[in-house]
Amino acid sequence: MASRIADSLFAFTGPQQCLPRFPKVASARVSPGVYAVRPIDLLLKGNAHRRRRFVAPAKKRIGCIKAVSVPVAPLSADSAEDREQLAESYGFNQIGEDLPDNVTLKDIMDTLPKEVFEIDDVKAWKSVLISVTSYTLGLFMIAKAPWYLLPLAWAWTGTAVTGFFVIGHDCAHKSFSKNKLVEDIVGTLAFLPLVYPYEPWRFKHDRHHAKTNMLVHDTAWQPVPPEEFDSSPVLRKAIIFGYGPIRPWLSIAHWVNWHFNLRKFRASEVNRVKISLACVFAFMAVGWPLIVYKVGILGWVKFWLMPWLGYHFWMSTFTMVHHTAPHIPFKPADEWNAAQAQLNGTVHCDYPSWIEILCHDINVHIPHHISPRIPSYNLRAAHESIQENWGKYTNLATWNWRLMKTIMTVCHVYDKEENYIPFDRLAPEESQPIAFLKKAMPDYAA
Secondary structure: OHHHHHHHHHOOOOOOOOOOOOOOOOOEEEEOOEEEOOHHHHEOOOOOOOEOOOOOOOOOOOOOOEOOOOOOOOOOOOOHHHHHHHHHHHOOOEOOOOOOOOOOHHHHHOOOOHHHHOOOHHHHHHHHHHHHHHHHHHHHHHHHOOHHHHHHHHHHHHHHHHHHHHHHHHHHOOOOOOOHHHHHHHHHHHHHHHOOOHHHHHHHHHHHHHOOOEOOOOOOOOOEOHHHHOOOHHHHHHHHHHOOOOHHHOHHHHHHHHHOOHHHOOHHHHHHHHHHHHHHHHHHHHHHHHHHHHHHHHHHHHHHHHHHHHHHHHHHHHHHHHHOOOOOOOEOOOOOOHHHHHHHOOEEEEOOHHHHHHOOOOOOOHHHHHOOOOOHHHHHHHHHHHHHHHHHHOEEEEOOHHHHHHHHHHOOEEEOOOEEEOHHHHOHHHOHHHHHHHHHOOOOOO
16 A cells, blocks of 8 residues: 555556546636636636636525626737736746747757857866765754754755755766766765665656656656546545645655665666665665764754755755646657657746755756756756747746645646646545645745
């Protein structure tokens, strides 16, 4: 059961089917018994260009509902005005136009300057210095901070150790060094403080890049398949909690489920996976007892566990925002288009400068999906080039509460027409965690 729940919570492997659903439409109440429906509310999100059915509120009995004619020209689902309204509603700065079907990934890559692909050893090792220094400073802060400042110290240290992950991430993509052995060693060492096996993650992450936003095959955030959601009450409750309140830490389930089971890897990969697992278990067997010996169990929690949870908060949050939004579809293999998935299906999100520095610009994510061979220190130059040549097709955001609230309360169960159906429309009586998030989370977009 535990394995099944973990599979269902993060990366689903069963066939995807959509259930026939009738979406509700938001409306503006004008006076008792009178509702005005905006043209934007008659449009389905995503690529479906069909009218939504008007649904009257069910909580109050109404003798009659008067139709109100709104003298506004109907909006096209592809219009700039529509995209602007959706962007404001979802917490985005810009929602991109659909990329034409005839544009290929090579077409986009060919417009990038050649220098963004160049590896610079000085810049690469500078990123290592930044991460080691900031992490060391974080540990010092934890050691010296009074109890009431520990959350700030943990936040800094968790963000700093996320930089280690990004360095290993570059090594896995062969964008850290021209020497593959150096990359394997640095990548393995960078992942050790996170207790993350480097090679298993590399193999699964390569699949994410090859199949970005492809139903079933992408190893990152899949929508919940309807048949999984309806399979059992216990699993449904676990999924609602997983994709609801604990979603910012759900990468822990992904870490456990995807990286330690040899049966999930090809025969050609198993030996390298075993080496990575041996390194991780050695770190746990030696490093953890040393921490406990020096500072005790509470010290282990204070110096290792809490920053590790901070890392997983960023791991979950970054990867959620990178590819999840109501207007970004997951498509079956026979409808999937690589260029559209990598350009239209990836989100550039700006975070506060200190986070961008400590995490080595991992959230300048669109160029990384156009070519994973671009080193992290060249991502901003590549992004500027993409904005000059393909900017109208890109999804842009600055991190805000409305963006997170949209993802956590709307982007749930797969639907072919709407992309996502929220839990509380399918199982309102079991969706108290989602109702709580809607009330508790701020709706600020700036």
